[in-house]
Amino acid sequence: MRRLWPGRTTAGYVAVLTGCFFVAVFAGWWIGPQIDNRVYDRLCQLNPPQPIKTRAVIVGIDDKTLSAMGGPRRLRPMLTKALHRIAEGHPSVVAIDVLLHDQGREPSDIAEDAELAAAIRENPNVILSTNLDADVFEDPAPEFVPPGAVLGHVKADVDSTDGVTRQIALSEASGRRRNWALALEAYRRGNGIREIVESMKDLTVGNLVIPAHAQKYPIRIVYSPDPIPTFSVYDLVNNPDLAAQFKNKVVFLGATSLSLGDRITSPIGAPGHPIPGIEAHAQTFETLERGDFLVDASNLAGLASCAALAILTGLIFAWLSGWAAYLAGAALLALAHFALVLLFRNGIVFPYLAPLTTGWLTFVGAGTYQFFVVRGQLRRSEVERVRYRQAIHFVTHEMRSPLTAIQGSSELMGRYNLNEDKRKQIASMINSESKRLARMIQTFLDVERLADGQMELKREPFAVCDVVHSCMERVRPLAERKSIHIITKESIEGDVLGDRELMEYAIYNLLTNAVKYSPADTEVAVSCKTDSGLLRLSIQDQGMGMDPSELKQIFTRFYRTKRAEASGESGTGIGLSIVDQIVKHHGGRMEVTSSPGKGSCFTVLLPAHATAASTLEIKRPVP
Numbered sequence: 001m002r003r004l005w006p007g008r009t010t011a012g013y014v015a016v017l018t019g020c021f022f023v024a025v026f027a028g029w030w031i032g033p034q035i036d037n038r039v040y041d042r043l044c045q046l047n048p049p050q051p052i053k054t055r056a057v058i059v060g061i062d063d064k065t066l067s068a069m070g071g072p073r074r075l076r077p078m079l080t081k082a083l084h085r086i087a088e089g090h091p092s093v094v095a096i097d098v099l100l101h102d103q104g105r106e107p108s109d110i111a112e113d114a115e116l117a118a119a120i121r122e123n124p125n126v127i128l129s130t131n132l133d134a135d136v137f138e139d140p141a142p143e144f145v146p147p148g149a150v151l152g153h154v155k156a157d158v159d160s161t162d163g164v165t166r167q168i169a170l171s172e173a174s175g176r177r178r179n180w181a182l183a184l185e186a187y188r189r190g191n192g193i194r195e196i197v198e199s200m201k202d203l204t205v206g207n208l209v210i211p212a213h214a215q216k217y218p219i220r221i222v223y224s225p226d227p228i229p230t231f232s233v234y235d236l237v238n239n240p241d242l243a244a245q246f247k248n249k250v251v252f253l254g255a256t257s258l259s260l261g262d263r264i265t266s267p268i269g270a271p272g273h274p275i276p277g278i279e280a281h282a283q284t285f286e287t288l289e290r291g292d293f294l295v296d297a298s299n300l301a302g303l304a305s306c307a308a309l310a311i312l313t314g315l316i317f318a319w320l321s322g323w324a325a326y327l328a329g330a331a332l333l334a335l336a337h338f339a340l341v342l343l344f345r346n347g348i349v350f351p352y353l354a355p356l357t358t359g360w361l362t363f364v365g366a367g368t369y370q371f372f373v374v375r376g377q378l379r380r381s382e383v384e385r386v387r388y389r390q391a392i393h394f395v396t397h398e399m400r401s402p403l404t405a406i407q408g409s410s411e412l413m414g415r416y417n418l419n420e421d422k423r424k425q426i427a428s429m430i431n432s433e434s435k436r437l438a439r440m441i442q443t444f445l446d447v448e449r450l451a452d453g454q455m456e457l458k459r460e461p462f463a464v465c466d467v468v469h470s471c472m473e474r475v476r477p478l479a480e481r482k483s484i485h486i487i488t489k490e491s492i493e494g495d496v497l498g499d500r501e502l503m504e505y506a507i508y509n510l511l512t513n514a515v516k517y518s519p520a521d522t523e524v525a526v527s528c529k530t531d532s533g534l535l536r537l538s539i540q541d542q543g544m545g546m547d548p549s550e551l552k553q554i555f556t557r558f559y560r561t562k563r564a565e566a567s568g569e570s571g572t573g574i575g576l577s578i579v580d581q582i583v584k585h586h587g588g589r590m591e592v593t594s595s596p597g598k599g600s601c602f603t604v605l606l607p608a609h610a611t612a613a614s615t616l617e618i619k620r621p622v623p
Contacts, residue, residue, distance in 0.1 A: 009373055010318075012369070013314070013318065013366070013369055013373075014314075016365045016366070016369050017310050017311075017313070017314045017362055017365060017366060018310075019365070020310065020358065020361035020362045020364075020365040021306060021307065021310040021358055021361075021362065023357075023361060024306060024310075024354055024355075024357040024358035024361050024362075025303065025306055025354055025358070027353065027354070027357050028302075028306070028351060028353045028354020028355075028357060028358075029354070031353070032351060032352070032353035032354050033161065034161070034162070035352060035353045036351050036352045036353055037161075037162060037164065037166070039340075039352040039353075040166065040267065040349060040352075041164065041166075041267040041268070043341065043344045044222075044223065044267045044268050045267070045268050047341075047344060047345055048224060048225050048268070049222045049224050049290060049292060050290075050292070051224065051226050052286065052289060052290050054228060054229070054286055054289065055092075055190065055248070055249050055250050055289065056228050056229075056249070056250050056252060056282045056285050056286055056289075057091070057228070057229050057230075057231065057245070057246055057249045057250065057251045057252070058228055058229065058230040058231070058251075058252050058254075058256065058278060058279065058282055059082055059086060059230075059231050059232075059233060059236060059251055059252070059253045060230055060231070060232060060233065060253075060254065060255065060256025060257075060276065060278065061075065061078055061079075061082075061233050061254070061255045061256060061257060061260070062232050062233070062234070062256045062257050063257045063259065064232055064234050065078060065232055065233040065234040065257070066257055066259070066260075068234050069081075069233070069234060069237075072260065075098070075255075076100075076112050076113065076116050077112055077115070077116075078233055079096070079098060079116055079119070079253065080112070080115045080116045080118075080119045081119075081233070081237045082233045082236060082237065082253060083116075083119035083120060083122060083123060083253070084119050084122065085236045085237060085240060085242075085243050086123060086236075086243060086246055086251055086253065087119070087122040087123050088240065088243040089242075089243035089244055089245065089246030089247055089249075089251075090246070090247050090248070091123070091125075091246040091247065091248065091249045091250065091251045092125060092189075092190050092248050092249065092250060093125045093126075093127065093186050093189045093190045093250045093251070094123045094125065094126050094127070094251045094253060095126075095127040095152065095182050095183075095185070095186045095250065095251070095252045095253065095281065096120075096126065096127065096128055096129060096253050096254065097129055097154055097182060097252060097253065097254030097255075097262075097277065097278040097281055098129060098253070098254050098255065099129050099130075099131055099138055099140070099154075100116075100128065100129075100140035100141055100144045101138045101139065101140060101141065102141070103141045103143070113141070113143060113144070114143075116144065117143045117144050117146075120144055120146055120149075121146045124148070125148075125189050125190075126146065126149045127149070127150050127151070127152045127182060127185045127186055127189065128140045128144065128145060128149055128150075128151050128152070129151070129152060129153075129154045129182060130151040130152070130153050130154070130179055131153060131154055131155060132153055132155055132172045132174055132179075135174045135175075136174065137151075137153075137174060137177065137179065139151060150185050150189070151179055151185075152179065152180060152181055152182030152183070152184070152185040152186070153169075153172045153179045153180070153181055153182065154181075154182050154277070154281065155168075155169065155172055156168050156264055156277060156280050156281070163264075163265050164264075164265045164266070164267055165221065165264040165265065165266060165280050166220055166221065166267055167218045167219065167220050167221065168181055168183070168218065168219065168221055168280070168284050169181065169216035169217065169218050170184045170203065170210070170212060170216070170217040170218070170219060171215070171216050171217045172216065173215075173216075180196065181281075181284065182281050183281045183282070183284035183285040183287075183288065184196075184205070184284075184288065186250050186252070186281075186285050187205065187208075187250075187285055187288040187289065188205055188206075190250045191205075191206055193205055193206040198214070198217075199214075200213065200214045201213060201214075203217055205288075208288065208291055210288070210293065211293055211295045219284075219287065219293060219294075220287075220293070220294040220296075220349065221266075221280060221283050221284050221287055222283075222286075222287045222290065222292065222293070222294060223266050223267060223268045223283050224283065224286060225268060228279065228282045228283070228286070229245070230256065231245075232256075250285060252278050252281055252282045252285070253278075254276070254277070254278035254281075255276060255277075255278065256276040256278060256279070257276070258274060258276060262276055262277040262278070263275065263276055263277060264276075264277050264280050266279075266280070266283075292347065293347060294344075294347055294348075294349050295347055295348055295349065296348075296349045297343075297348055297349065297350045297351065301350075302350065302351045302354055302355065305350070305355045306354050306355050306358040309332070309336060309355055309358045309359040309362065310358050310359075310362045312332055313329055313332060313359060313362040313363050313366050314362060314366055316328045316329050316332065316366070317329065317366035317367060317369070317370045318366075321370065325367070325370065326367060329363045329366070329367065330363075332359065332363075333356075333359050333360065333363060336355060336356055336359050337356065340352060340355070340356075399437060399440060399441075402433040402434070402436050402437040402440070403437065405429065405430075405433045406430050406433050406434060406437070409426045409429055409430050409433075410430065412426060413426055413427075442501075458498065458499040458500070458501075459497055459498065459499075460497070460498070460499075460500065461495050461496070461497050461609050462495065462496060462498075462500045462503075463494075463495055464492060464493070464494045464495065464496055464528055464535060464537060465491075465492035465493065465494075465528070467500060467503055467504050467507055468488075468492050468507060468526060468528065468537070469492070470504065471504060471507045471508040471511050472486050472511065472526065474508060475508065475511045475512055475515055478512065478515050478516075479515045479524070482515065482518070482519075482520045482521075483520050483521045484515055484518055484520065484521070484522055484523065484524060485522075485523045485524070486511070486515075486523075486524045486526065487523055487524070487525055487526070488525070488526050488527065489525050489526070489527045490527055490529070492526070492527075492528040493528060493529060493530060494528060494529070494530040494535040494608055494609075495608065495609035496535060496586070496606050496607075496608070496609060497607075497609050498586045498606075499582075499586075502582045502585075502586075503582065503586065505578070505579075505582065506578070506579040506582045506583060506604070507537070507539075507604075509576070509578070509579050510539045510579060510602050510604075511524070511526075511539060513576070513602075514539050514540075514541040514543070514600075514602075515541075517541065517543045517544070518541045518542055518543040518599075519542070519543065519544075522541070522542040522543075523542060524539065524540070524541050524542075525538075525539075525540040526538070526539055526540075527540075530608050533607065533608050534605055534606070534607065534608060535604075535605070535606045535607070535608045536603055536604070536605055537603065537604040537606070538601055538602070538603040538604075539601070539602050539603075540599065540600075540601040541599050541600055541601075542599040543599050543600060544596065544597060544599075545594045545595050545596045545597055545598050545599055545600055546592075546594040546595075546596070546600060547595075547596055550594075551592055551594060554576055554592055555576050555577050555579075555580040555590065556577060583604055583605075583606065586606055586607075587606070587607050588604060588605050588606035588607065589605050590602065590603070590604060590605075591603040591605060
């Protein structure tokens with residue numbers, strides 16, 4: 001199983017994916033509805049409903065009727081003649097999609113209204129139109145409402161922002177009054193159903209369960225490309241035999257001429273080519289007859305789909321790499337596109353923009369992040385390779401002295417006939433140098449394991465003065481060759497809890513550097529004191545010093561200062577970085593003060609023994 005990225009890299013990766021997720025959700029909320037509607041319209045065009053044997057019939061006042069029968073001013077006489085003919089065909093329901101709110105005032109108008117009222121009463125199952133305008137229902141005049149007639153609202157648009165009628169509210173209410181939609185009343189009366197049972201999630205009309213949430217109970221109109229049988233009022237009046245086709249049908253009577261202003265745009269229609277509003281009501285009736293509804297997915301389901309796509313894309317790029325990750329991510333995106341179409345075909349309308357934007361953004365974000373992570377890993381790998389070569393160089397350099405001593409002494413013993421005392425002296429020196437070599441190797445390995453987090457520090461108390469004096473004695477021969485005096489300004493005091501050998505290595509390195517980079521006939525001062533629970537061990541030299549830019553990099557591995565270059569001393573620039581690691585792993589920190597020509601002072605700050613245990617446990621530098 002692939003190992004996950006390091007903690008900080010993983011946190012950054014999660015942050016990128018989270019950002020992509022929120023941007024996509026915001027885009028889906030802000031501009032998503034417009035794009036979702038466009039996609040919905042296209043899906044409706046590509047996935048028409050199954051054709052059914054419709055009971056709906058449209059009898060329309062078309063342009064020909066208007067032209068031949070007197071124009072818009074003669075609308076009510078046209079309805080009167082049409083209703084007489086429709087009654088002869090014995091339909092099951094007649095739904096009139098014309099508002100009859102106004103009453104005539106002139107004698108001729110009053111006579112026309114009386115004739116229209118009589119024609120309405122000839123049809124025993126009539127549904128009249130009402131419209132909710134400014135929270136007031138525009139009902140037909142009382143004289144047009146026969147006993148047993150019901151009212152159905154004809155407000156088609158539900159929250160349409162682009163003028164396309166995709167939904168219709170099955171219920172409209174104002175105050176304590178509520179009216180069902182014209183198409184729903186036509187379905188109920190046409191099937192002989194007396195009651196409509198309501199719940200928070202649906203309506204039940206006989207055996208039909210309509211999935212729609214409470215209040216307005218909106219449903220999506222499933223428009224069929226198959227035309228609903230339509231008859232012109234003019235043709236019906238002049239050809240009475242056409243009425244025979246209305247037997248047991250649900251007749252929708254209204255204006256089909258777009259010049260009368262009752263027009264809408266459907267999702268499956270060509271842009272700029274509206275349809276009459278009465279056709280939307282007839283299509284709604286067919287949707288109810290078909291019983292195959294389109295249901296909107298909940299907001300929670302949309303949000304969950306976005307989160308699932310973000311998580312899956314993130315996991316793909318976290319566990320796979322290269323072309324495998326990109327191919328798997330592309331497959332997931334293709335699956336998301338197909339899933340939306342499949343859900344639509346199964347009657348679920350899912351938001352389009354938010355999930356797919358989430359998928360695309362997380363795909364790009366995760367892929368880009370992985371690209372830079374891999375580049376970073378390659379860069380670190382190259383750095384590690386260089387570091388390994390330099391570490392080998394360091395080991396060989398540090399081992400040269402003891403190996404030279406062992407080699408020279410062994411040659412003396414083999415080449416010359418030495419007396420017993422001399423042989424013992426040389427053997428003792430070989431033994432001492434070999435032990436020092438073994439300690440050097442072990443110390444180097446310990447430091448490397450410590451840097452990689454593979455080693456736990458020893459936790460034992462020890463006196464700092466013992467370690468300092470031991471290191472001073474080891475450095476003294478090197479100092480004497482340059483006539484450098486190593487002095488202590490005051491008594492060395494304080495105890496530390498930690499690894500004595502590693503701390504001895506650190507102090508020895510600091511002392512050696514102070515001697516190596518100090519001119520002859522100078523002093524190296526060592527001081528150590530405890531203050532406020534902190535142990536301060538300082539090593540002050542009188543060398544050439546360093547400028548501020550060098551102080552910022554002094555503990556960087558393999559960095560060599562100007563004084564090191566100028567002194568001609570060999571080295572790899574690794575010693576101080578090891579010292580810094582050792583001190584930090586003991587819960588302390590390093591301080592350096594220096595200026596060109598005035599020497600340098602390296603100070604080790606460590607928790608004193610009383611507080612070292614808790615600090616060492618968490619391995620954090622002291623403040």
